[in-house]
Amino acid sequence: MFNWASTLTAVAMVLSIAAGAVASELPAGIETIGRPATDNELSAWDIDVRPDFLGLPPGSGDVWQGEEIWLEKCAACHGDFGDSNEVFAPIVLGNITDEDIETGRVAALQDPAVARTTLMKVATLSTLWDYIYRAMPWNAPKSLTPDEVYALLAYILNLGYIVDEDLVLSDANIDEVQARMPNRNGMRQDHGLWSLxxxxxxxxxxxxxxxxxxxxxSSSLPDYAMNAHGNLAEQVRSVSPYAGLWTAPEEAAQVAAPPVAAAPETLLGQSGCTGCHQMAGQLVGPGFDAIRARYAGAENAAYLEQKIVNGGAGVWGGIPMPPMPGLDSDTLQSIVTWLTAATDHSGEES
Amino acid sequence: MAGEQQEQGQLRLAPESFLAPDLVNDIQRNGVDDARRKLLRGAFAAASAALIAPTLRASDDPDIVNVPEWSRSLGKPVAANPYGLPSPYESNIVRRQSPGLTQTDQASVAFTPLQNLFGMITPSGLHFERHHQGWVDIDPRRHRLMINGLVETPLVFTMEDLLRLPSVSRIHFLECGANTALEWGNVAVPTVQYSHGMLSASEFTGVPVSLLLERAGYDRKRARYLLAEGADGSSMTRTINLENALDDAMVAYGQNGEMLRPENGYPLRLVVPGVQGVSWVKWLRRLEVGDQPWAAKDEASHYVDLMPDGSHRQYTSIQEAKSVITAPSGGQKLLKQGYYCITGLAWSGRGSVSRVEVSVDGGRNWQVARLEGPVLPKALTRFNFDWTWNGEEAMLQSRVTDTSGYTQPARAQLVAVRGTRSIYHNNAIQTWRVGADGEVHNVQLG
Structure with missing residues (x-):
């Protein structure tokens, strides 16, 4: 088993040998920082599988086992046959031909009208094994056993007509299946974006x-799409050399308030207002909807401010509103701005 | 949509600065009696100041004449926000999603609001988000970094270990390889936030990867690649060229002077300057030294660039030189003619920005823009350009040349080689059309 002392000694020896060559890069004493990884630790985390299948755990699974697991754990997102695009891009759609499997190039990738699927693109079977094992299912990654991953992969490959339904996929025959991957010759690394x-x-x-x-x-955004990203007027700073374009529908404009005047529900709660007022309809005092309807407009701000601070009675009925002198200035301003903002947006973005 | 022109600018005057006009008239006509004085006193702590203020004339700015309430009241105490927050007036300057772009919020993007930012650093809370299987909150006391593969001794580091090691701090940009992906075929989004907002920059602090590889005794003869792996549910992996790793990559825990934000990989992420964001693996738990690339999911199924002949470019990594005008930009409106400072960002994954040029006529004529310092390698460089808008249509563009001699291409040049379906690495020149009405729109020319 692992021997702490002998490993440390070995490390120290290696470092002392290496030190001659890289003395300037490793300050003295750094060899004591960090410790050797144990075999158990390495096998717990070193789970990657390379295209040459280095790292692939032994095991096996067949198409029928794969279908069972698929329906239980995968179909909700990917569809029963891996063809759903509801949550993720389709894994398989049937755009792979026998000729593709023969040549290792998926011809449909040249056709812009054909939707690209995982099996059309991926050149290396190891990619799928590695990814399913480390990251799937979506909400319970790393919960599948190696045998289950083999079975799922067999099922997926069968959906793509790459293997027959009687296949038992295993570490012993996976390289034979790799030789049938339809886009195995479709990747190129002879481009300028890989090496410095x-x-x-x-x-x-x-x-x-x-x-x-x-x-x-030759291209611009059609008018009907201008509001697909919300009201652009609200996505620019309130002080800017440029206004944001008002792209909200007019109905929304009727109720939209500027960002800082957003309904201060928490302020109303913290300040004790909601003890007597609710958003809509009379409680002890009038609803905020009625107050906002009556006092919409900045010219009412000063009046409302003094009503809130001093209290009063007679406007909405006989029950007096108690004075609220303890409100800090910011809270008072926020509440009043909100109360008067209901129909006070026109020209806000101009 | 445009309201009345106001001399003070496009902003409405804050309503809380006004006394009710009726009250003002009333006082002017009848003077101040007890009842009216009570009204004023109740509303404003410094009502008496308002009383002796001169009568507001049309040319007066009420925000000056009526001394604002923040000048007449006690401010808030220290540590009211133990961790400081932006002003509430900035609450709309936020990361935003592009509706309909993804069907799940765990594998999605939130874009940086470039149109509202200054300088060359992105505030950490506005750094764009791109996750593949959600983000996680990791207890740093339980986080480990493992180094294995072609090394003399596989090693494990705790966060304490990493924080003890010699550190470096450098400013670098971080751009998703899919930034501007939606714009390959046609205009698809209205503003620079959505067209270019998978771009941010920070000062990162951490330990050079080269130091960690030395410490583990990597195999100099056989080592050619690194696998970086995350600790989140996806345990995302990417292959890193060893030349990049030894050049300037680091294992970073610091971002803009504090620890990384969880959405950006707390407590540890890989930083690979000049290389697309997906390779900057977040929540980094492992580096493996190897002699072949790994063809991980995000370098075999995604982040592969489809060419017109149906082949895919694999391991496209380096972010080539690119620039964009951030203001004025799509979705904005110039409110009057006259002087504007056109501003934007330029960057290159192959070195530093050596020159930025701006055109206001769609690329017919170019003039050199001012670069704000400092100009750093593989960092964002802010540029500015003086412009007087005469009320006529204009087509604003910027183009960058980097220290390798590479110049940012026009969209047509890029498409001629790569087609419109490669998704990744769109670094084409961006055009913003300014209409005679002052509205700025995202357009493509030719």
């Missing part, structure tokens, strides 16, 4: 004056 010394495939112009350009607007 990579050459760019595109380089821009450096023309400075009277450059040849096509100023035709």
């Amino acid at each position: 010394r990579g050459e760019p495939d595109v380089n821009g112009d450096t023309c400075e004056t009277d450059c040849e350009v096509d100023l035709t607007v």
